[in-house]
Amino acid sequence: MERSPGVFAPQWRLTSIGIAVAISLFAFEGIAVATAMPAVVRDLDGLAFFGWPYSAFLVMNLVGLGVAGQWCDRVGQRTPLLTGIGVFTLGLLTAGSAGHMAVFVLGRGAQGIGVGLASVAVFQLVATAYPAHLRPKALAIISAAYVLPALIGPVVSGTITAHLGWRWVFLGLVPLVLAGGLTLLPVLRTSTAPGRTSAGGSRKPLFALLAGIGVVVLQSGGNAVVAGRTTLAVLLLGAGLLALVAGLRELLPQGSTRLRRGVPSVVAVRGLLAGSFYAVESVVPLTLVTLHGFGTAASGLPLLAGALGWWAGAQAQGRITTVARPLLLRWGLAALACCFVGMAALCLPGAPGWPVYLLWIVGGLGMGVCVPTTGVLVLDQSAEDETGTNSSALQISDVTAAGLGTSGAGVLVGATAAGNLAFGAGMAVLGLLAMAVCAAAAVGASRTAPAEECAAVG
Template identity: 50%
Template sequence: MRRSGRPTVFDRSHRLTTAGLLMLITFVAFESMAVATAMPTAVGELDGLAWYGWPFSAFLVASVVGMVLGGDLDDRRGSRIALLAGVSTFAAGLLLAGLSGHMALFVAARAVQGVGAGIIAVSMYVVAGRAYRPELRPKLFAAFSAAWVLPALVGPLLAGLITTHVGWRWVFLGMLPLILLGLALLLPALRRFGASGDGAAPTSARRWWALLAGVGIAALQYAGQRLDLFAVGIAVVGVAALVAGIRPLVPAGAARLRPGLPAVIGARGLLAGAFFGMDALLPLSLTHLHGYGPTAAGIPLTAGALGWAIASQLQGRRPDVARVVLLRLGFLLLAAGLAGTALVVVPALEGWPTYLTWAVAGLGMGLGMPSLSVLLLEQSREERRGADSAAFQIADVTMSAVCVGVVGVLVAAAAAGALTFPTAVLLAVAVLTAPALVGGWLAPRAGAPRGAPASASTLVPVTEPARSRGDRA
């Protein structure tokens, strides 16, 4: 511990918990980002080119179900059981993927990974609320952001080297001992965190609603890849399934950003959707409009990731600043970065402004995402923290999928000759900037309503995990 006596996320009471959380985040993030590099080789060896998109969709749909399962497990059985289930399921998916001899089995393995990843994502938020006092959470979420950025920088390159020199299967199998090590670090510190209550809806009902929402997301993604009457029908069915499935999974008023916790969850969706929609389009724009190669087209995304990490570290150093202030600033920086990215269509500029504009957008995410995480834990009741964390993640995934789907429709329209490609890019920028501006306008609603009780998490003694044998070792 530091001489000042102030607790930190790496002091004696927290270091094993923090290390375990960061390892899990890093390795799950690496697998999520690296799989795109290994996928072409995998589908070629498994003779599954026609199924190319299914491993991604299977992971996404299953992760929504996993988020609901993770929230229910945490609220009913405690974080220890939830993380054991999540990591075990994810590890089983890695093993199945690495040993797959047929594309159908590979797709099934990706679905198993998705369930595990969804449980892990929710459980980490619950652990953050139970094991860390409010003043430590900004720094903890700054560390979370850094753990996501590192795989973004080195994951694709490392996965390419592994695929080339060892084989694509080791992109999955090589993660097994590492992710199990992260779990081993966490479990001793979680012994005192049992079930917190029975506030969630029955698991069976929520599981089926989550599956329906996941099917809706997959349908929208598929519809965005084509431009015909059949795609319109798929999109209508997808929207209906998504709306019907997601309503029981998120707090009432989240879509309207009703003040308090609904606004926190709704704002998470706006922030993620606006950023990841353009994140998917930007490399294609640079390649199509300016002839960039894969490496050069990916550099703006790296700039965005670095901006995200830098801003996240900065907000972690200022726990005294109101989170809604940082959230509003984050939304406005994201809107500025998105709007500035419209310069990619100017031929004379040759795309270079995107290196700066996407870094600005990343700064906005680095301020906004950790602030929303802190606000979630402040406002979520202890007995509902698992379900609320699941809703938080589901809003992220859902809006990201919807916005990427909209971008896909515009690109498909350009490919069919209904629009020029620059026009499609400008329309995408306009569509994605709108939710960022709305979020900036309504950001104060994410603060706790007047008269709201303090979160029960502020009563959790921060020294409790240190009493376990694992932290004394």
């Protein structure tokens, strides 16, 4: 039997390389900024505003995702993608040349918008540039593109910061980002606009901004709870929840919260698995240091193991053609649930810490299977003039849930620091909650196929 060409066959090679380069650089910047931030706040006298660059990126990333969806459906991916790359580059230049913390925050916000625009456009590019049977492998490229930055990002950015200065963590990426954009120009020249003419797209950025502000306000409310400022906490939590719900009602497909069959369930499941995974991941190093006495390097190695597991899972799902996608999604969620239960067990008195390396490989494997699979399910069920809108909703669900998950984990850590809860008990509760969220996602996985396919999935 003749082997079908893969995603690096001559007709798709430049497109695949361009996607890999662009996503890798976006991911590297997200990782590198954490390493550079101590030097940034020292030089710009911005310690009091340490969290603002992260919040600005999150909020404006949601705005970019909100803008990109219907824009891509109206005009195709060329203009949004090139605009996203241009705005991201402008953000790099602004942050790298900042003389004041406010300017640095502005640069991070521009980077967030650029990544949001480009991410949706790249997703739509997968739908239009590759045939359906290659989409799982094309989406595996996107997942794998996050692995290399996770492996080398902290070391490279730390070395650059130490020897060249933190500004080059941003400025040094500019030529690489532009080169990655150039490799995508050939396929973008041949792209056509789906021609969607539906109204309402101008409201999306406002609701995305509202949702992003809701996430930040909810985090502030959680911190107020830990600080014992009850009245302020109630006000912030109420306002944040209202803003978040109001924003997401406009941004996500109707029926997402009810797990309506098809794309709404896929979007909901993506949010559930992202929120649970990133919440637990954010406390893995701290748990190993606090409970098991690991050193700084050893406590960070599980994240490396998870990145490798993610890569393996992404590659595996791209090669599995005999299993229905919703069933594959359940397998990935089962791996995540096992990981989270194991993490909770490691928080028990007397439990060893070394199994975390194996557990986090399993967790990464689950994410590597689930994330591209949700992408394939959305693309397969989207009309040509809906791929941008549905891709935007999928990524908004991911980003919002990840922000909520990490914020929630941070509040829980704050509660343990305040003496309201033992650290081991708090982290065990977090692991069990994440497992419960995965169980809810598994229920949703059975509804991610359209009605006509549900019999085959079940």
